[in-house]
Amino acid sequence: QVQLGESGGGLVQPGGSLRLSCAASGFTFSSTSMRWYRQAPGKEREVVATISSAGSNTNYVDAVKGRFTISRDNAKNTVYLQMNSLKPEDTAVYYCNAVRLPGYWGQGTQVTVSS
Numbered sequence: 001q002v003q004l005g006e007s008g009g010g011l012v013q014p015g016g017s018l019r020l021s022c023a024a025s026g027f028t029f030s031s032t033s034m035r036w037y038r039q040a041p042g043k044e045r046e047v048v049a050t051i052s053s054a055g056s057n058t059n060y061v062d063a064v065k066g067r068f069t070i071s072r073d074n075a076k077n078t079v080y081l082q083m084n085s086l087k088p089e090d091t092a093v094y095y096c097n098a099v100r101l102p103g104y105w106g107q108g109t110q111v112t113v114s115s
């Protein structure tokens with residue numbers, strides 16, 4: 001079955017960095033575009049970044065452009081989110097998702113940006 005497992009979150013000071021990972025299984029990862037989402041307390045889940053199946057195309061929400069980088073390793077069935085220059089407003093639970101399998105979610109990983 002489809003499984004998505006996020007990791008790499010934690011507590012970081014403003015201006016710091018984190019690298020999130022999402023290990024995927026149960027579907028043909030290399031042929032599937034992937035997304036990172038986040039959900040802050042009291043807010044709806046939002047798309048943060050998208051990467052095409054081969055990794056050649058990426059898109060970002062305006063709030064993270066220039067600070068976050070999405071990438072993937074199809075040999076490892078893993079998608080990453082490198083987050084730099086973190087701000088308190090980046091605090092949220094971060095999730096990965098396969099674009100063509102919208103109903104499947106992992107447990108998410110908590111990112112807290114605070115001094």
